[in-house]
Amino acid sequence: MSPGSKIKPKILGFVCNWCCYGGADLCGVSRFQYPPYIRLIRVMCSARVDMAHIFLALSTGQHGVFVGGCHLNDCHYITNGNYDAFGMVSICKKILGHIGVNPDRLRLEWVSAGEGIRFANIMNDFGAQIAKFGPLGQSEGIDEQVLKFRLEAAAKLVPYIRLVQTERMRVPVRTEEAYQKFFASDEFNRLFEETIAEKLSIGQIVALLQKEPLATPGISRALGLTPSEVSRFLISSSRQKLVRYDEGLKRYALA
Amino acid sequence: MDYERLLCATGPYEGEILRSSDNKHPHKIAWIHCVGSRQVLPGGNSYCSAVCCTYTQKQVILTKDHDADAKCYIFHNDVRSYGKDFERFYQRAENLPGIQFIRSYVTIVKEDPVTKNVTIRYSTPDEGVKEEEFDMVVLSVGLNPPRNFKDLANRFGIELESHGFCKVNPFNPMETSRPGIFISGAFQGPLDIPESVFSASGAGSQIGELLNFRRGNLAKERIYPPEKDVLLEEPKVGVYVCHCGANIGRIVNVPSTVEYALTLPNVVHAEENLFICSSESAAMLAKDIRERGLNRVVVAACTPRTHEPLFRDTLREAGINQYYYEMANIREHCSWVHSREKEEATRKANDIIRMAVARACHLEALQEFDLPVDKRALVVGGGIAGMNCALSIANQEHEVYLVEKDTELGGMARKLHYTLEGLDVQAYLRDLIRKVYQHPLLHVYTNAAITEASGYVGNFVTRVESARGVAEIKHGATVIAIGADVYKPTEYLYGEDDRVMTSLELEEQIAGKEERVINAESLVMIQCVGCRNEDRNYCSRICCSQSVKNALKLKEINPGMDIYILFRDMRTYGFKEDYYREAAGKDVRFIRYEPQDKPGVESVREGGRSVLRVTVTDYVLGKKLELDADLIALAAAVVPSEGRKEVAGLFKVTLSPDEFFQEAHVKLRPVDFGAEGIFLCGLAHYPKLIPESISQAYGAAGRALTLLSHDTVTASGSVCEVDEDKCISCGACIMACTYGAIDFYETPQGRKARVNAVLCKGDGLCNTKCATGAISLKHYTDEELFSQIMAAADKDITQQSGAEA
Numbered sequence A: 001m002s003p004g005s006k007i008k009p010k011i012l013g014f015v016c017n018w019c020c021y022g023g024a025d026l027c028g029v030s031r032f033q034y035p036p037y038i039r040l041i042r043v044m045c046s047a048r049v050d051m052a053h054i055f056l057a058l059s060t061g062q063h064g065v066f067v068g069g070c071h072l073n074d075c076h077y078i079t080n081g082n083y084d085a086f087g088m089v090s091i092c093k094k095i096l097g098h099i100g101v102n103p104d105r106l107r108l109e110w111v112s113a114g115e116g117i118r119f120a121n122i123m124n125d126f127g128a129q130i131a132k133f134g135p136l137g138q139s140e141g142i143d144e145q146v147l148k149f150r151l152e153a154a155a156k157l158v159p160y161i162r163l164v165q166t167e168r169m170r171v172p173v174r175t176e177e178a179y180q181k182f183f184a185s186d187e188f189n190r191l192f193e194e195t196i197a198e199k200l201s202i203g204q205i206v207a208l209l210q211k212e213p214l215a216t217p218g219i220s221r222a223l224g225l226t227p228s229e230v231s232r233f234l235i236s237s238s239r240q241k242l243v244r245y246d247e248g249l250k251r252y253a254l255a
Numbered sequence B: 001m002d003y004e005r006l007l008c009a010t011g012p013y014e015g016e017i018l019r020s021s022d023n024k025h026p027h028k029i030a031w032i033h034c035v036g037s038r039q040v041l042p043g044g045n046s047y048c049s050a051v052c053c054t055y056t057q058k059q060v061i062l063t064k065d066h067d068a069d070a071k072c073y074i075f076h077n078d079v080r081s082y083g084k085d086f087e088r089f090y091q092r093a094e095n096l097p098g099i100q101f102i103r104s105y106v107t108i109v110k111e112d113p114v115t116k117n118v119t120i121r122y123s124t125p126d127e128g129v130k131e132e133e134f135d136m137v138v139l140s141v142g143l144n145p146p147r148n149f150k151d152l153a154n155r156f157g158i159e160l161e162s163h164g165f166c167k168v169n170p171f172n173p174m175e176t177s178r179p180g181i182f183i184s185g186a187f188q189g190p191l192d193i194p195e196s197v198f199s200a201s202g203a204g205s206q207i208g209e210l211l212n213f214r215r216g217n218l219a220k221e222r223i224y225p226p227e228k229d230v231l232l233e234e235p236k237v238g239v240y241v242c243h244c245g246a247n248i249g250r251i252v253n254v255p256s257t258v259e260y261a262l263t264l265p266n267v268v269h270a271e272e273n274l275f276i277c278s279s280e281s282a283a284m285l286a287k288d289i290r291e292r293g294l295n296r297v298v299v300a301a302c303t304p305r306t307h308e309p310l311f312r313d314t315l316r317e318a319g320i321n322q323y324y325y326e327m328a329n330i331r332e333h334c335s336w337v338h339s340r341e342k343e344e345a346t347r348k349a350n351d352i353i354r355m356a357v358a359r360a361c362h363l364e365a366l367q368e369f370d371l372p373v374d375k376r377a378l379v380v381g382g383g384i385a386g387m388n389c390a391l392s393i394a395n396q397e398h399e400v401y402l403v404e405k406d407t408e409l410g411g412m413a414r415k416l417h418y419t420l421e422g423l424d425v426q427a428y429l430r431d432l433i434r435k436v437y438q439h440p441l442l443h444v445y446t447n448a449a450i451t452e453a454s455g456y457v458g459n460f461v462t463r464v465e466s467a468r469g470v471a472e473i474k475h476g477a478t479v480i481a482i483g484a485d486v487y488k489p490t491e492y493l494y495g496e497d498d499r500v501m502t503s504l505e506l507e508e509q510i511a512g513k514e515e516r517v518i519n520a521e522s523l524v525m526i527q528c529v530g531c532r533n534e535d536r537n538y539c540s541r542i543c544c545s546q547s548v549k550n551a552l553k554l555k556e557i558n559p560g561m562d563i564y565i566l567f568r569d570m571r572t573y574g575f576k577e578d579y580y581r582e583a584a585g586k587d588v589r590f591i592r593y594e595p596q597d598k599p600g601v602e603s604v605r606e607g608g609r610s611v612l613r614v615t616v617t618d619y620v621l622g623k624k625l626e627l628d629a630d631l632i633a634l635a636a637a638v639v640p641s642e643g644r645k646e647v648a649g650l651f652k653v654t655l656s657p658d659e660f661f662q663e664a665h666v667k668l669r670p671v672d673f674g675a676e677g678i679f680l681c682g683l684a685h686y687p688k689l690i691p692e693s694i695s696q697a698y699g700a701a702g703r704a705l706t707l708l709s710h711d712t713v714t715a716s717g718s719v720c721e722v723d724e725d726k727c728i729s730c731g732a733c734i735m736a737c738t739y740g741a742i743d744f745y746e747t748p749q750g751r752k753a754r755v756n757a758v759l760c761k762g763d764g765l766c767n768t769k770c771a772t773g774a775i776s777l778k779h780y781t782d783e784e785l786f787s788q789i790m791a792a793a794d795k796d797i798t799q800q801s802g803a804e805a
């Protein structure tokens, strides 16, 4: 496929009713133009948007996902749910990066109901960016099917990620600085590696073995992991009785 | 107005811009401002029509939408972009390619009998007098009083003012000369849409004051047919695609979307409609739903933020649950923003409809319920706006709490002494404050600070710390009227030289009869200080009138004083134009300056006395002038109130980019906030003159009354529920829900989470916290959202040829 592929960018947006949806409306009222790549799904609060939605969107063919909420501290609800959207998107980007998907395919922005022009600007900018990335896999240099497979595996982990998030990844105060600092911190990276990263790899191995038993080289090829990483995850997942070694087939299979 | 019809889909050429003489597309179009307005000739109106500058800009922008290559010339006098967001609109029009704003008077020379082109004569500072030919000329004609005004006035026994509009109480522009008769809208004088809207609410509120004793006597409860239970039926979706005149139909191929909709699963009927929101269409829709036995309805039209309630009501009329309705926004999110890509827009409209249909199939019937309304109101800010609003609500027998942070009521008006029309502001204010304090239902808290605010429409709880101690106030409606502040200039030697002051300070000194002011030989006023610039990209609206007012007052006291007003555009809109003319007639010199060539001010000694020397380029004379002034008054900008962010945070309302409060809809809901039960008025919304603040204050009272006069408000059916089998009692949802809507209770299966539907606000945050997916927000369930995501991914629509290569 040539780099300047003619495939039209496909973007799915999740926007909150009170601010970003209103901003998109005002953008229309003011006739500000932007490229017709995005389809919007209305939710009441950006906090309703879930990782599972994002993974599903990307694995069903969207090239980019947009999440739009109210400006921080302007959430229509006293839950200040846009901080939760901030947290969710930060972790989600990290996961995308971990499984080889360009995290910039996911974009979170704050747009108030008064900012029609801002909505148009973001759409123009994000549209151009996604057009450059092309369909999933193109800018990553990884086969699209492999990435979709990984996304599906990640989606299965969402319940676990929620638990980890609630128990171990809580930001103590609701300020932009605190959120930015936390999600850029070594502590967050460490927690991520310890909890989600490992599970993600194991989750992918399990999902792969569900289809057919495989030996280590086959697994490492399919998942783009080094053989030593694969053996490490195989050991820990055997211990958790998720997979077993089938002596007859000389391959790993589900336990 | 003829041109507006040309732009309109229902117009003579169905939205195409054609010349009636030869049906050709005009490419070079001229607009001429102020036709019939701002004139002293017979047949013209002396006043400024206040709306033409901005409507012309709208037409120019729309023209460019129709024809990107069109060349537009706007011949104007002052460009009066004084309203909220008008300045930005002006800049947008100005920055489009092929647009020229030319400041010049014009004469129409002739129409070429063959080409039908029109020649116009005008002049520019660089090129002198010029003649130029245009394909079409649009006259920005002004507003006249209603044609039958005299009859109307006679019949109702109300007086008219000298221009033939209605004569009103200058402090209360809705009150006519005859008690009990109120007016709203442009019969007051030229007004734009938001002001007409709030004057209508305001007139309503004043009528409410008079008729309060019989409120509710004529009210009839709407009776809806019983709801059909369709739970066990297969989804039968009806899709109605609206042209919205030409708003959608000009861009999106509506018939093809209808055909497309018919191919979608579960769609049993699809049709198009010119205006689906008209009352006839709605009645037709209800009938259609019933006759065809539809159990899901998708309307592809405009935004659910304004139209969802209307169509939900139609579903109720049709006897099916209103939550079986879904809206596909193909106007704001499609035709209006992709107007140059008709095919893509049509494809996108198909996608949006497909997503809506998929979602509709998963929708569930939900029941709404009623919440009691606390009958009391809280008004934040005790300026002229806040006090008038509080009084009007109290006069309709609702208790009102008025919270003022200062030690005294009055706000900005305490510093104002007279109006352009010559009224005594202080006398008015004294009387107003007296009425406020004497009203038995009005409780005033001064020196007050709001420390906490919670609750929701009909049931707010606000904590106020004041001279009276700490109070926890329960109220059903909230009005925000915290006013605005004045910019403290850093330019033109302000703060360094005490002869430089703001207009407001000048006014106080005039009222105080200060010698140095009254006896000054010459005074220079500089307009637009601190706004209409990059930092504050808006016009403060009041300052041009205030400067003219001060100039006239000074001329009255000391006719010999030399007064210069250095301005960018004189924005004395509406009847204020007459005073501008009066000032010019009394030798007040008006000199225009350009923003990139601002006046200079320095202190020099001249003939033994110290003067302030102002240098400015006069574009009419084409040379630099030096003016020696004893005093300088700066028209300092009106800036958003210091406490805006705090108040916005407490009451969960938003600020606009300029940081005034953001109303729900700029034109149509100018006193409502997006958040229900909260209203706004006065300077907090945008700079405005006293009568305008009062008008909006009554408007806010009117809106608050529509809530307070009811015993209940209806709460949404879109709330959370817990699937107890899945709940593992982890408490994550309880921790997330700051509304306190969830608690645990004991069941035979152990402790389970449970949602209080009255408290749940339906944001859905808790859903993304629950590891087991036990808690789910109705109307936004995963199933519904997943169906939309899957429908969005439909392959054959967006993958174009070449994709497989």
Ligand SMILES: Cc1cc2nc3c(=O)[nH]c(=O)nc-3n(C[C@H](O)[C@H](O)[C@H](O)COP(=O)(O)OP(=O)(O)OC[C@H]3O[C@@H](n4cnc5c(N)ncnc54)[C@H](O)[C@@H]3O)c2cc1C
Residues within 6 Å of the ligand: B380, B381, B382, B383, B384, B385, B386, B403, B404, B405, B406, B409, B410, B411, B412, B413, B416, B418, B419, B420, B448, B449, B450, B481, B482, B483, B484, B485, B486, B504, B542, B545, B546, B549, B636, B637, B638, B641, B643, B647, B681, B682, B683, B684, B688, B689, B690, B691, B693
């Ligand atoms: C420089 C200037 C010149 C003007 N000149 C003219 C003129 O010539 N002619 C004319 O007709 N109009 C003029 N106006 C407009 C006029 O002043 C207003 O329309 C009118 O006073 C209405 O104001 P308001 O009640 O909205 O706000 P304000 O008068 O500002 O009142 C707001 C009140 O809210 C209080 N407040 C603020 N924050 C809080 C809080 N957090 N909690 C509780 N209370 C709070 C303030 O203390 C104040 O008392 C002028 C305005 C300005 C700024």
Ligand code: SF4
Residues within 6 Å of the ligand: B082, B527, B528, B529, B531, B532, B538, B539, B540, B541, B542, B543, B544, B545, B568, B569, B570, B571, B635
């Ligand atoms: S002086 Fe004030 S009202 Fe006049 S144009 Fe400037 S900002 Fe607007």
Ligand code: SF4
Residues within 6 Å of the ligand: A079, B719, B720, B736, B737, B738, B739, B740, B741, B742, B755, B759, B760, B761, B762, B763, B764, B765, B766, B767, B777
């Ligand atoms: S939707 Fe919001 S208000 Fe309702 S229970 Fe969940 S978090 Fe609480």
Ligand code: SF4
Residues within 6 Å of the ligand: B722, B726, B727, B728, B729, B730, B731, B732, B733, B734, B752, B753, B769, B770, B771, B772, B773, B774, B775
């Ligand atoms: S988060 Fe889910 S599982 Fe936990 S208490 Fe709430 S409903 Fe139950």
